[in-house]
Amino acid sequence: MRPLTEDESKAVFSKLANYIGKNLIHLIDRPDEPYCFRLQKDRVYYVSESSMRLGISVARPNLVSIGTCFGKFSKSGKFKLHITSLDHLAQYAKYKIWIKPNGEMPFLYGNHVLKAHLGRITEDTPEHQGVVVYSMNDVPLGFGVTSRATVDTKKLDPTAIIVFHQADVGEYLRDEDTLF
Amino acid sequence: MGRRQRNKQPDPEPLPEPGAAAKPSFKKLGKRKADADIQSKRPAKKAKEGAAKSKPAAAAKGKKVPEAKGKAKGTAKQAEAWDDEDEGNAGSGEGWEDVDDDAKMADGPTFDDDEGLIGDLDEFDVDDDADDDPLRRPTQELDLGSDESDDEPAPPTSRRAAKKAKKAARPPKVIPTASDASSSSSSSDDDDEDAAADRVTAANFAARSRALDAQAAADAALDRAELQRADADGAGDEEFAGADEMEEGEDEVDTGVAEGFVLPTAEERAAERAAGGPDVAAVQRRMRECVRVLGRWRALGAGTGRARAEFVEQLVADIASYYGYNDFLAEKLFQLFPVAEAIEFFEANEVPRPVTIRTNTLRTRRRDLAQALINRGVTLEPIGKWTNVGLQVFESNVPIGATPEYLAGQYMLQAASSFLPVIALAPQPNERVLDMASSPGGKTTHMAALMQNTGIIFANDASKVRTKSLTANVHRLGCKNVVVCSYDGREFPKVMGGFDRVLLDAPCSGTGVISKDASVKINKSERDFALLSHLQKQLILCALDSVNAGRAGGAYVVYSTCSVTVDENEAVVDYALRKRPGARLVETGLAFGREGFTRFRGKTFDESVKLTRRFYPHAHNMDGFFVAKFKVERRAKAAPTADAEADAPVKAKAKAVEAEASLEEVGFDEEADKPYLEDAKRRRIKAKGLRPPRRTVEAAA
Numbered sequence A: 001m002r003p004l005t006e007d008e009s010k011a012v013f014s015k016l017a018n019y020i021g022k023n024l025i026h027l028i029d030r031p032d033e034p035y036c037f038r039l040q041k042d043r044v045y046y047v048s049e050s051s052m053r054l055g056i057s058v059a060r061p062n063l064v065s066i067g068t069c070f071g072k073f074s075k076s077g078k079f080k081l082h083i084t085s086l087d088h089l090a091q092y093a094k095y096k097i098w099i100k101p102n103g104e105m106p107f108l109y110g111n112h113v114l115k116a117h118l119g120r121i122t123e124d125t126p127e128h129q130g131v132v133v134y135s136m137n138d139v140p141l142g143f144g145v146t147s148r149a150t151v152d153t154k155k156l157d158p159t160a161i162i163v164f165h166q167a168d169v170g171e172y173l174r175d176e177d178t179l180f
Numbered sequence B: 001m002g003r004r005q006r007n008k009q010p011d012p013e014p015l016p017e018p019g020a021a022a023k024p025s026f027k028k029l030g031k032r033k034a035d036a037d038i039q040s041k042r043p044a045k046k047a048k049e050g051a052a053k054s055k056p057a058a059a060a061k062g063k064k065v066p067e068a069k070g071k072a073k074g075t076a077k078q079a080e081a082w083d084d085e086d087e088g089n090a091g092s093g094e095g096w097e098d099v100d101d102d103a104k105m106a107d108g109p110t111f112d113d114d115e116g117l118i119g120d121l122d123e124f125d126v127d128d129d130a131d132d133d134p135l136r137r138p139t140q141e142l143d144l145g146s147d148e149s150d151d152e153p154a155p156p157t158s159r160r161a162a163k164k165a166k167k168a169a170r171p172p173k174v175i176p177t178a179s180d181a182s183s184s185s186s187s188s189d190d191d192d193e194d195a196a197a198d199r200v201t202a203a204n205f206a207a208r209s210r211a212l213d214a215q216a217a218a219d220a221a222l223d224r225a226e227l228q229r230a231d232a233d234g235a236g237d238e239e240f241a242g243a244d245e246m247e248e249g250e251d252e253v254d255t256g257v258a259e260g261f262v263l264p265t266a267e268e269r270a271a272e273r274a275a276g277g278p279d280v281a282a283v284q285r286r287m288r289e290c291v292r293v294l295g296r297w298r299a300l301g302a303g304t305g306r307a308r309a310e311f312v313e314q315l316v317a318d319i320a321s322y323y324g325y326n327d328f329l330a331e332k333l334f335q336l337f338p339v340a341e342a343i344e345f346f347e348a349n350e351v352p353r354p355v356t357i358r359t360n361t362l363r364t365r366r367r368d369l370a371q372a373l374i375n376r377g378v379t380l381e382p383i384g385k386w387t388n389v390g391l392q393v394f395e396s397n398v399p400i401g402a403t404p405e406y407l408a409g410q411y412m413l414q415a416a417s418s419f420l421p422v423i424a425l426a427p428q429p430n431e432r433v434l435d436m437a438s439s440p441g442g443k444t445t446h447m448a449a450l451m452q453n454t455g456i457i458f459a460n461d462a463s464k465v466r467t468k469s470l471t472a473n474v475h476r477l478g479c480k481n482v483v484v485c486s487y488d489g490r491e492f493p494k495v496m497g498g499f500d501r502v503l504l505d506a507p508c509s510g511t512g513v514i515s516k517d518a519s520v521k522i523n524k525s526e527r528d529f530a531l532l533s534h535l536q537k538q539l540i541l542c543a544l545d546s547v548n549a550g551r552a553g554g555a556y557v558v559y560s561t562c563s564v565t566v567d568e569n570e571a572v573v574d575y576a577l578r579k580r581p582g583a584r585l586v587e588t589g590l591a592f593g594r595e596g597f598t599r600f601r602g603k604t605f606d607e608s609v610k611l612t613r614r615f616y617p618h619a620h621n622m623d624g625f626f627v628a629k630f631k632v633e634r635r636a637k638a639a640p641t642a643d644a645e646a647d648a649p650v651k652a653k654a655k656a657v658e659a660e661a662s663l664e665e666v667g668f669d670e671e672a673d674k675p676y677l678e679d680a681k682r683r684r685i686k687a688k689g690l691r692p693p694r695r696t697v698e699a700a701a
Helices: A006-028 A049-055 A083-092 A101-108 B002-007 B026-031 B033-044 B050-062 B072-085 B101-106 B119-124 B157-169 B194-198 B202-233 B238-248 B266-274 B280-295 B297-304 B308-323 B327-334 B339-348 B366-376 B416-425 B442-450 B464-476 B489-495 B526-545 B570-579 B607-611 B638-666 B670-688
Strands: A035-040 A043-048 A063-066 A068-073 A079-081 A096-099 A118-121 A130-135 A140-146 A161-168 B355-359 B378-382 B390-396 B411-413 B432-435 B456-460 B482-485 B501-505 B555-561 B583-586 B613-615 B625-632
Touching (some): A006 A035, A006 A043, A006 A068, A006 A083, A035 A063, A043 A049, A043 A063, A049 A063, A063 B464, A068 B464, A083 A130, A083 A161, A101 A161, B280 B308, B297 B308, B308 B339, B327 B339, B366 B390, B411 B442, B416 B555, B442 B456, B442 B501, B489 B526, B501 B526, B570 B583, B570 B607
Parallel strands (some): A096 A130, B432 B501, B501 B555
Antiparallel strands (some): A043 A068, A096 A118, A130 A140, A140 A161, B355 B390, B378 B390
């Protein structure tokens, strides 16, 4: 477990900022306890400082996970956000999209969100913006990237994709072998 | 018509206020449930009498739940009703359970705080009347209240009356045990509380023996008819050679053992085996007879002229062949119980335990989760009074392990018995907790929920592969205070110590979960038990050493296994108590369960082992389980040290005196030693080269 280098931090924060924007500061300066990011075997973990200090006593080959895993770095250095970060993203998300009950299952199977499944969407969502996908009961289901701005979605026909799928909670079942 | 008969409830309890609205009739409930809701809603909102009044309503409504799942209207009304009470949580941006509410939930049943509960919410009250539904009968509810006392208290009588009415349709058991023959109020099928009713008391002994005899006579008649038919088919089978003997009625016993039941001798058994094994019906018959004879040995067995041990041996062999166990395991499990209960245990292992889920209180409330699942078409009910996060699933249109609620981490599929060690351990917020064998993570996530994501939990599992599912579950349920590591549990105080609580759910033989994994029946041998027991003893010592004993209030260790054998449970606990004087057993805090054995087949354990708890599939309708809670404290040295110094010289003197006394006891006999002493003297002088004096006394040769 080691802290992130400058470049790694930049990659992680830019990815996160795509979804939560300025609220990123809340991830670092928390009122209750300072949290930090640590890297273990190419995976980035978000963990409270006290837990991190206790976790140091676990040797590197034996440490599997600490706190919450946000994502991992690929071999070429790109950072990919995993579904396990959903909790924190959902808490601070700026742009949200709610999908209708009939659209839940297709999204959970890994498909993109179609216009026909759209329930609600925050007002001023720009194009290619990271959004968090909720069900109508306000249960976070995953996150994605918008294909068009909010104003443009009205012009689309029902079978058009409005949100590109990035991650969904169905991956806990579909990808359970590769998730960790 | 038949269904109405079966569903008939006893008269409702009298209402406290005469002014309250009349209980909606059964007819009304069947037709317009929504209206019935509205009707009862109004008066119930008046005052707290809602709780008392709602019980009879719930009793009637409880059974409607299976029909309810199709009724969207009814459920929509329910949803409305529940939303009304929701304290400002509905539809907000966070939409998650407020952390503070967990404190509320931690005390007792949660639903008593809402007065004026209407309609179907009551089914989520911890309400016993609701489980009278015959549809639910095969998947057993846990009613654990009266398992504690073996004397039947008054309260359950009304339910018993209701149950008696429903016994008609029950299929007869394969191996009727002594309990079956008794009055209909007890049966091992009926796992609620009735195991305790099997006790023979002076009052019902006569009735029971008469019933037994009547049954024996009936059975005998049936058997004879069977035999005659079998004979006609072709009696080349060795088995029936023995049976012919039976027909002759050699050993007539007075009190009605099935006419001339004779225990097959060793030769007959060998012949049986040679003929390719006995047939199932004969084995059943024999088992039944052996159980009867052993159950009333003085009355029945003495006359047969065979030793009790032979009956036992035959019964164990039959159990092994009938249920499919290897001989070693059949004997081992048989020795844990009295005869009739042993049969119940083996029977219970053939039937799966109910599916249960645990609400993740970090994300949702049990009530909301239940509502959401009901909307998807799942029939469920709270498990019982002892837990406020458990739900039992009866049937489901959707795969319960793949609903969006499951994926969102609102619940975890977990056996009811796995709740117990965490309830016993009771981790508090801001503590440091270790879970030594935590995969796949049900108990770890439960602890994180109880600690409200504060403090830190070290979740360890020796197998790296299994840590994957552990980590996935930890993340799915939103536990943020968990460190997952993969060490052999025995390394633990070395890696890190000073924990406030440790949970050790030790790897075990799995004899308590045979209903889940039948391969345990055949692949466990003596060597397996020896190895496992050794490993468990090492692990428990490491667990006891990993705590911070100097902590204010002491540190706690909970040891649990999913096994029922003594050498993995009480023996390990006793070993730990002997090896770690700073540890002692304390109350587990579980309201039900049988006490652990303090003596077993010649082995005696510490008296405090009584504080451990055992759970059985046939008695509690959960997997076989064992829970022991240790408290580790530094031994108080204050008083003894002051006296130690004063005592020391006194002690030393006492020791010296003792030594002398012992010397005197042994003593030396001067006379007998003289010749030897003289001899030695002469040798010494000779060695010097001088001439020794003449011998005076001849040393004995």
